[in-house]
Structures are given as structure tokens and as C-alpha cells.
Amino acid sequence: MTTPSSTSPDDAHLNGRSVDAGSTGNEPAGEAPLAAAAGGWHRAGGADLTQPKRRKRRKGGGGWGSGNREAAMVPDAEFSSYYGRQIVKTPTWKNPEVPLYLFLGGAAGTSSVLGALAEFTDRPTLARNAEYVAGAAALGSVVLLIDDLGRPERFLHMLRVFKPTSPLSVGSYILSPFSAFTSAAAGFRLLELAPLLKLGTKVLPFLPALARFFPGARKASAIAAAAFGGPMATYTAVLLSNTAAPSWHEVHTELPFVFAGSAMAAGGGITMALTPVAEAGPSRKTALTGVALELFMVNKVEHGHGLLSEPYHEGKAGTLMRAAKKATITGAAFTALLGRTRVGAVIGGTLLAAGSVMTRMGVFEAGIASTKDPKYIVIPQKERMAARKAGEAVAEDEARSVVR
Amino acid sequence: MTTVSSASPSLEGADSRNRLFGPLPDVSADAGYEEDHPSRVGFFTDTSVCIGCKACEVACKEWNTLPMDDSNGVLGQMGMSGMSYDNTGQLGANSWRHVSFIEQSRSVxxxxxxxxxxxxxxxxxxxxxxxxxxxxxxxxxxxxxxxxxxxxxxxxxxxxxxxxxxxxGTQIRWLMSSDVCKHCTHAGCLDVCPTGALFRTEFGTVVVQGDICNGCGYCVSACPYGVIDVRKDDGRAFKCTMCYDRLTDGLQPACATACPTQSIQFGDLDELQARADARLATLKSQGVETARLYGRDESDGVGGVGAFFLLLDEPEVYGLPPDPIVTTRDLPAMWKAAATGAAMIVGVVASSFLGRRR
Incomplete structure (x- = not known):
């Protein structure tokens, strides 16, 4: 800041703008050029009311983590708003319940597929662990989802209709059978343990008679669960994207792949950490492929969408996304280099799971942040309108030249 | 701007299959009502004659017994918002009409x-x-x-x-506008509601059934206008019903009945659209260059709305999104991406079982 009178960043902001508006005489500083087109009207009482208060970044990008140059280059465009208030509502979903639900759904989904395939490839420990992970995570998902409702006692209302236009409705019809089959598979596993069968027999005396059916029923349940495993892991991306939260909606074709990658990293990582290295090969490979997919798609989300990528870099979301990336990359390095030792597998798997949790939390926070500042609504929508207008003008021009 | 009315038969044919976005000639029939359903009703809010009296807000609160909250939606609170004469602040679960106040000046x-x-x-x-x-x-x-x-x-x-x-010579003008739920042709809240609590009425409006809503909150994040919200102590979502109870008894909505300047006009949407077009033409001919209709265009991102406005400035000045799009317009692309992602998981896991044993 060179002007002695500018003592705060806000002052500098205003001075900068008054230069822009200076040509039209005694208009108050800070008026957007847009307003001149609207008859010269601007908000009475000065600029500070028109614009939401925001701190100007003066460091010029020095304080950034890796790979955020695009976001730093987004100009602070002029726009109007109603006293800086947000336009869309902030989602009422609970935090961290919902991001944890996203994580558990992904981990359970991948584990269920791993478990089913391990059943038939002579990997009994991997099958057992993957089925336990899937069952526990699926049950946890159900609890978190019900807890998130404003009227939890009415959770069954989710199943009174089926609506393809509602990802939450479709998700209910994915989660319900998925959690039923995964917990059935895990339940049959538990009943194969002698002490638990004894306990169960006290309640249901006919259980030992059915014991010979348990392995078959377990395998059938595991296969049925695996059929819902993939959708379970990715439908949650649609759940977020199919909202008016601009930074979620904008990335709607990429987020399912971020979640698929994150789910594979988590599911592969957790089962790898729990299983002896001799059987955990598929988990390792799944986790590593997942990491590659996740990092690639997260990069697209973070850099491909101009202003709407910004929330993924800033504030809490930015911190979480950066931490997630560190954990995921470190976890992947452990897995690749030391994954064939038990210690390396446990450390790698834990880091991958942590990375997955933080990715989901980061994505969640970014969408929340994008609802809170009207600029993420107004500026992209104005640009969209301008682009449409320009497109129409070009089309008209072409039509005219054809006529000639 | 399209001149097609909401009940125009001219759209029958290819365009009438616009189930997720675009113009829809008959929203009620599309929702499954018989041919003899009442015609689509709506609000035309002409902000050029609004005097900011808030009679609509009061009538709405009284008729629908909405609880008190402050400008941030905190229940049972009263407080100053610091936003001109507007202490209502926003539409939400407890405010179904919201009069915005914008004090503007310009130098002459x-x-x-x-x-x-x-x-x-x-x-x-x-x-x-x-x-x-x-x-x-x-x-x-x-x-x-x-x-x-x-x-x-x-x-x-x-x-x-x-x-x-x-x-x-500094001129002062006040912009006052009574905002309300838009009752969109393609309503995001209605599309995403997983319980069927939100439904399309025979009048073409969108209403929440309080005995069905389980408070999942999906409608809140799906609304491109930020209208519907969850009431904190109750847990369920609430928004304007266009006084469904009054409509079924042949009465006008409370806000339109209370409005002393006919800024809020209620009626058949066709009629309102024609009236609005005429009003806009009048204002334009009188030199009010900045007058515009908002939500009238049926080819916009939500297929036109049931409650539209005549504004005197850019929509965002009033806190309205300049180019709202129903989020489900892109849902087919999302499902496609999710299905591909799901298939990818199965494919990657399956291929990881191939090859060398360790």
C-alpha cells in the first residue's frame, strides 16, 4: 500500500475502485460498472454496504500450498448483491456426520466387492475381514443417515416412494439392501464362531440345525452385497452434486470419480491393514489404483472450474483438501514400497483411510463455503448469461450471412 | 422472451416431453392430475408499486401461524439486521414473504x-x-x-x-420487493424430495406435507433461490404454500389479499403473464429502461416460475439469482458418471485379483 491515507486493506479496496468510477463524477466510491448500465443507480450510503466484507489477499499467492495458481488468478470481479447476503441456503446436513457417511459408504462399498471376490479365490482371511468391514461400515452409515434427519423416527418415510430424480431416494434403495446383505454376510460369519453360536442358540434353539447352510448363505449375501457396493460408493457424489451449492453442482461429472477413487483407497487401505500380506494383494492394488484415480480427478475439480474451484482451496476446505492429499500420497508410498510388510501395510492403510475421510470432509466444506458467498452464484451465472447472449449473437450473425 | 403461456397448446409435441427442464405447458397434468384440474395459478409481484408496508409479511405470518425469528432465521429472536428497513432478512422456514429494501441514490x-x-x-x-x-x-x-x-x-x-x-442534485430511490417462493415449473425441491412430502398441487403450486416430511433437508440445498428451509426446533422443512388451504376454499392467498397497492397480484398464471407483459410495455414506453420481468421466461433454467416479478434493477440487487437453473437438469449426466464410477470400482477390484498371487 503506497497511499498514506490507506490504512487498512478495505480502504485500499475502496480507493482502487473509486478510480474506476471516477469518470462519472461524484458517484460514491466502490460502485460496480454494472450499475451504470442500470440507469446509474447504486446503493445509497457507500460501497461497503453493497459488497460483502472480504479480506483482500495481499500476499499474492505466497501463502498457498501446492498447485493453486489458477485460483489465485481468478480476478475479484465486480458484482452486486443484497447486503452481501447469501442467495442459496447452506445445506442443513450435519457435519461431520454426513462426510463420515460418505466415507463409510465408500469404504463399505469397495470392501463388499473385495470380500465377495475373495470368497471365491481362496483368500479366507481377506474375505472375512472385508465382510466385517463392509457390514460394520454399512450399519454405521445407516445410523449416521438416520441421525441426520430432522425427524429420525420417520426414516422409513424414505421408502414410501421411489424417485429417480432424488438421489437420496435412489440412495435409500441402494443403502437398504446393501446394509441388509452386508450385515447378513457379517452375521453369518459371526455365527460360525462357536461361542457366538452358543449364545445365539439360547435365543433361537434351532440355529445349530441350520449351521450347515451358513457358509452358502454367507456367500450368497456377499455376492448380493457386492452388486450394490459400487453404486453405494458413488451415488453419494450425485447426492452432493444434485444441489444448488455451486461448487458441488459445477463438478457434477467429476465428483463421482473422485468418490470412486477415494472409496477404493479407503476400502483397499482398511482391508489391507487388517489382513496378512499374503492375502492382501488385491487390496493393495485396489488402493493404489484408487489413489491414482482420486488424485487425478481431485486435480480436475480443484483447477478446472475457475471461480467455482476456489472454495476447494480456501479456508477449512482448502486445509482439509491439502491434508487429504498429503495423507493419501504418503499412504500410497507406504503401500507401494512397504505394503508387503505388515507394519507398512498397517501404516499405509491407516493413512489412506485418513486421506479418504479428509477428502470427503474437504469436498463437503467446499460446497458449504460456496453457498455462503453470493459471488459464487452471481458471477458464474452472469458469465453464463453473457456467454449465451454472445452465442445467440453469433448464431444470428451466421444466419444473416447465410441469407445474404 | 417467449410469449408461450403456461397452458398453451402450441407446445404439445416434442417440447412437451421436457420432464427435467424447459417449458412445460401443463405442470399439473404432468404431475398426474386429470384433464379437468384447475388452471395454474401464480403471483405477479410488481415491485414498481410496492411501498414496503410489509402487510404481506404480516398477513402470511398470521394466516400460517409462523413463529418469530430474526434476520438470520434464529427462532424466538428479535434483532436489527442493519439492512435498511428489512429486519426479516430472508425467506426461510418461518418467513414465507420477505420484503427487501434497497436504498439507492444517483447523482444528477x-x-x-x-x-x-x-x-x-x-x-x-x-x-x-x-x-x-x-x-x-x-x-x-x-x-x-x-x-x-x-x-x-x-x-x-x-x-x-x-x-x-x-x-x-442527488436522487434517492427505494427499491422494495416482496419476495416469495417461486413455485417453479421444474421445482428442485420437489424433484429431490425422497419421501414425497413435497408435491405438485392441482393448482400447479408446490407444497410440503408436514405429516410426511422427515427433515432430510435435501430440498433446502436443492432450491436455486434459497427459499425453503428447515425449522430448527421442529426438524421439518417449511415454505410458502401459496395458501393452499385458502385456494381450495376459493379464497386468494393472504399476502395478495392484504397488499394495498396491488403489487402482489394473484390469479391464473396466463392472465398474470399477459398483465405483466402489458405493464412492462407501459413502463418501457414511459422510459423506465431498467424495468424487467424476472421468472417470466418459460425457456429459462427452471421452465419459468409460478411467482414472477417485475424488477427495476438487476435480480442480484434484490438477492435473487440472475440465472437460476434447476439442479436436476444435469441429473442424467450425474447418474451416468456415478454408474461409470461404480463399474470402475468393480472392474478395478476384479482385475486386482488377477495376476500374481502376492
């Missing part, structure tokens, strides 16, 4: 002090255009700048415009 750069007397331009309709011998250029600027005030209807009684002081 008058070349001759005698013309700049207070209120001079209210009576002088600018008959001697181009007669300024000293500076014709300045005169054209003047006529452009005062053209809004020269509007015939507004010059007689204009609650929104006044001129203060002779000291360089």
Missing part, C-alpha cells in the same frame, strides 16, 4: 442550477428536448438521466423516487 449532473431545483423534474416532462442552446450534449445527458423520472405514471405519485437537495 445538472448543467444549469435552475433546472436542478428540488422536484423540478417531477413537473417538467421534458417537452423542450434539444432546446438547450448552451450545451446540446449536456442536454441529451440530462434527458437520458431524468428519463426515469419523466415516466408519466410515476411522475404523478412515485413512492420510490424523490430528489433531495439542490447541492448537485
Amino acid at each position: 449532473d445538472l448543467p444549469m442550477p435552475t433546472i436542478g431545483m428540488p422536484g423540478a423534474d417531477r413537473h417538467d416532462h421534458g417537452h423542450d428536448h434539444g432546446a438547450n442552446a448552451i450545451s446540446p450534449q449536456a442536454d441529451s445527458v440530462l434527458s437520458a438521466q431524468t428519463s426515469v423520472l419523466n415516466a408519466e405514471a410515476l411522475s404523478e405519485f412515485d413512492p420510490q423516487t424523490s430528489v433531495t437537495g439542490g447541492d448537485g
Whole structure:
């Protein structure tokens, strides 16, 4: 800041703008050029009311983590708003319940597929662990989802209709059978343990008679669960994207792949950490492929969408996304280099799971942040309108030249 | 702007299959109502005659027994928002009408002090255009700048415009607008509701059934206008019903009934659209360049709305999104991506079982 009178960043902001508006005489500083087109009207009482208060970044990008140059280059465009208030509502979903639900759904989904395939490839420990992970995570998902409702006692209302236009409705019809089959598979596993069968027999005396059916029923349940495993892991991306939260909606074709990658990293990582290295090969490979997919798609989300990528870099979301990336990359390095030792597998798997949790939390926070500042609504929508207008003008021009 | 009305038969054919976005000639029939359903109703809120009395807010609160909250939606609180005369702040679970207040000013750069007397331009309709011998250029600027005030209807009684002081001539105007749920043709809230609590009425409006809603909150994040919200102590979502209970008894909604200036007009949407088009033409012919209809265009991102507005400035100045799009427009692309992602997981896991044992 060179002007002695500018003592705060806000002052500098205003001075900068008054230069822009200076040509039209005694208009108050800070008026957007847009307003001149609207008859010269601007908000009475000065600029500070028109614009939401925001701190100007003066460091010029020095304080950034890796790979955020695009976001730093987004100009602070002029726009109007109603006293800086947000336009869309902030989602009422609970935090961290919902991001944890996203994580558990992904981990359970991948584990269920791993478990089913391990059943038939002579990997009994991997099958057992993957089925336990899937069952526990699926049950946890159900609890978190019900807890998130404003009227939890009415959770069954989710199943009174089926609506393809509602990802939450479709998700209910994915989660319900998925959690039923995964917990059935895990339940049959538990009943194969002698002490638990004894306990169960006290309640249901006919259980030992059915014991010979348990392995078959377990395998059938595991296969049925695996059929819902993939959708379970990715439908949650649609759940977020199919909202008016601009930074979620904008990335709607990429987020399912971020979640698929994150789910594979988590599911592969957790089962790898729990299983002896001799059987955990598929988990390792799944986790590593997942990491590659996740990092690639997260990069697209973070850099491909101009202003709407910004929330993924800033504030809490930015911190979480950066931490997630560190954990995921470190976890992947452990897995690749030391994954064939038990210690390396446990450390790698834990880091991958942590990375997955933080990715989901980061994505969640970014969408929340994008609802809170009207600029993420107004500026992209104005640009969209301008682009449409320009497109129409070009089309008209072409039509005219054809006529000639 | 399209001139197609909401019940126009001209759209039958290819375009009538617009289930997720685009114009829809008959929303109620699309929702499954029999042919003899009532015609689609709506609000036309003409903000150019709103006086900011908030009678609509009061009538709405009283009729629907909505609880008190502050401008941030905190229940049981009263507080100053610091936003002009607006302490309601926003639409939400407890405010189904919200009058926004925007105080604007502009400088009138008058070349001759005698013309700049207070209120001079209210009576002088600018008959001697181009007669300024000293500076014709300045005169054209003047006529452009005062053209809004020269509007015939507004010059007689204009609650929104006044001129203060002779000291360089600062004009003040108030923009006041009673915002409400838009009752979209393609309603995001309705599309995403997983319980069927939100439904399309026979009148083409969108209403929440309180005994079905389980408070999942999906509608809250799906609304491109930020209208619907969850009431904290209750847990369920609430929004304007366009007084469904009154409509079924042949009454007008409470807000439209209470409005003393006919800023809020209720009626069949077709009729309102025609009336709005005429009103806009009148204002334009009177030189109100900035007047525009908002939500009237049926080819917009939500297929046009049931409650549309005549605004005097950009939509975002009133806190409205400039180009709202129903989020489910892109849902097919999302499901496709999710299905591909799901298949990818199965494929990757399956291929990881191939090859070498360790």
C-alpha cells in the first residue's frame, strides 16, 4: 500500500475502485460498472454496504500450498448483491456426520466387492475381514443417515416412494439392501464362531440345525452385497452434486470419480491393514489404483472450474483438501514400497483411510463455503448469461450471412 | 422472451416431453392430475408499486401461524439486521414473504442550477428536448438521466423516487420487493424430495406435507433461490404454500389479499403473464429502461416460475439469482458418471485379483 491515507486493506479496496468510477463524477466510491448500465443507480450510503466484507489477499499467492495458481488468478470481479447476503441456503446436513457417511459408504462399498471376490479365490482371511468391514461400515452409515434427519423416527418415510430424480431416494434403495446383505454376510460369519453360536442358540434353539447352510448363505449375501457396493460408493457424489451449492453442482461429472477413487483407497487401505500380506494383494492394488484415480480427478475439480474451484482451496476446505492429499500420497508410498510388510501395510492403510475421510470432509466444506458467498452464484451465472447472449449473437450473425 | 403461456397448446409435441427442464405447458397434468384440474395459478409481484408496508409479511405470518425469528432465521429472536428497513432478512422456514429494501441514490449532473431545483423534474416532462442552446450534449445527458423520472405514471405519485437537495442534485430511490417462493415449473425441491412430502398441487403450486416430511433437508440445498428451509426446533422443512388451504376454499392467498397497492397480484398464471407483459410495455414506453420481468421466461433454467416479478434493477440487487437453473437438469449426466464410477470400482477390484498371487 503506497497511499498514506490507506490504512487498512478495505480502504485500499475502496480507493482502487473509486478510480474506476471516477469518470462519472461524484458517484460514491466502490460502485460496480454494472450499475451504470442500470440507469446509474447504486446503493445509497457507500460501497461497503453493497459488497460483502472480504479480506483482500495481499500476499499474492505466497501463502498457498501446492498447485493453486489458477485460483489465485481468478480476478475479484465486480458484482452486486443484497447486503452481501447469501442467495442459496447452506445445506442443513450435519457435519461431520454426513462426510463420515460418505466415507463409510465408500469404504463399505469397495470392501463388499473385495470380500465377495475373495470368497471365491481362496483368500479366507481377506474375505472375512472385508465382510466385517463392509457390514460394520454399512450399519454405521445407516445410523449416521438416520441421525441426520430432522425427524429420525420417520426414516422409513424414505421408502414410501421411489424417485429417480432424488438421489437420496435412489440412495435409500441402494443403502437398504446393501446394509441388509452386508450385515447378513457379517452375521453369518459371526455365527460360525462357536461361542457366538452358543449364545445365539439360547435365543433361537434351532440355529445349530441350520449351521450347515451358513457358509452358502454367507456367500450368497456377499455376492448380493457386492452388486450394490459400487453404486453405494458413488451415488453419494450425485447426492452432493444434485444441489444448488455451486461448487458441488459445477463438478457434477467429476465428483463421482473422485468418490470412486477415494472409496477404493479407503476400502483397499482398511482391508489391507487388517489382513496378512499374503492375502492382501488385491487390496493393495485396489488402493493404489484408487489413489491414482482420486488424485487425478481431485486435480480436475480443484483447477478446472475457475471461480467455482476456489472454495476447494480456501479456508477449512482448502486445509482439509491439502491434508487429504498429503495423507493419501504418503499412504500410497507406504503401500507401494512397504505394503508387503505388515507394519507398512498397517501404516499405509491407516493413512489412506485418513486421506479418504479428509477428502470427503474437504469436498463437503467446499460446497458449504460456496453457498455462503453470493459471488459464487452471481458471477458464474452472469458469465453464463453473457456467454449465451454472445452465442445467440453469433448464431444470428451466421444466419444473416447465410441469407445474404 | 417467449410469449408461450403456461397452458398453451402450441407446445404439445416434442417440447412437451421436457420432464427435467424447459417449458412445460401443463405442470399439473404432468404431475398426474386429470384433464379437468384447475388452471395454474401464480403471483405477479410488481415491485414498481410496492411501498414496503410489509402487510404481506404480516398477513402470511398470521394466516400460517409462523413463529418469530430474526434476520438470520434464529427462532424466538428479535434483532436489527442493519439492512435498511428489512429486519426479516430472508425467506426461510418461518418467513414465507420477505420484503427487501434497497436504498439507492444517483447523482444528477445538472448543467444549469435552475433546472436542478428540488422536484423540478417531477413537473417538467421534458417537452423542450434539444432546446438547450448552451450545451446540446449536456442536454441529451440530462434527458437520458431524468428519463426515469419523466415516466408519466410515476411522475404523478412515485413512492420510490424523490430528489433531495439542490447541492448537485442527488436522487434517492427505494427499491422494495416482496419476495416469495417461486413455485417453479421444474421445482428442485420437489424433484429431490425422497419421501414425497413435497408435491405438485392441482393448482400447479408446490407444497410440503408436514405429516410426511422427515427433515432430510435435501430440498433446502436443492432450491436455486434459497427459499425453503428447515425449522430448527421442529426438524421439518417449511415454505410458502401459496395458501393452499385458502385456494381450495376459493379464497386468494393472504399476502395478495392484504397488499394495498396491488403489487402482489394473484390469479391464473396466463392472465398474470399477459398483465405483466402489458405493464412492462407501459413502463418501457414511459422510459423506465431498467424495468424487467424476472421468472417470466418459460425457456429459462427452471421452465419459468409460478411467482414472477417485475424488477427495476438487476435480480442480484434484490438477492435473487440472475440465472437460476434447476439442479436436476444435469441429473442424467450425474447418474451416468456415478454408474461409470461404480463399474470402475468393480472392474478395478476384479482385475486386482488377477495376476500374481502376492
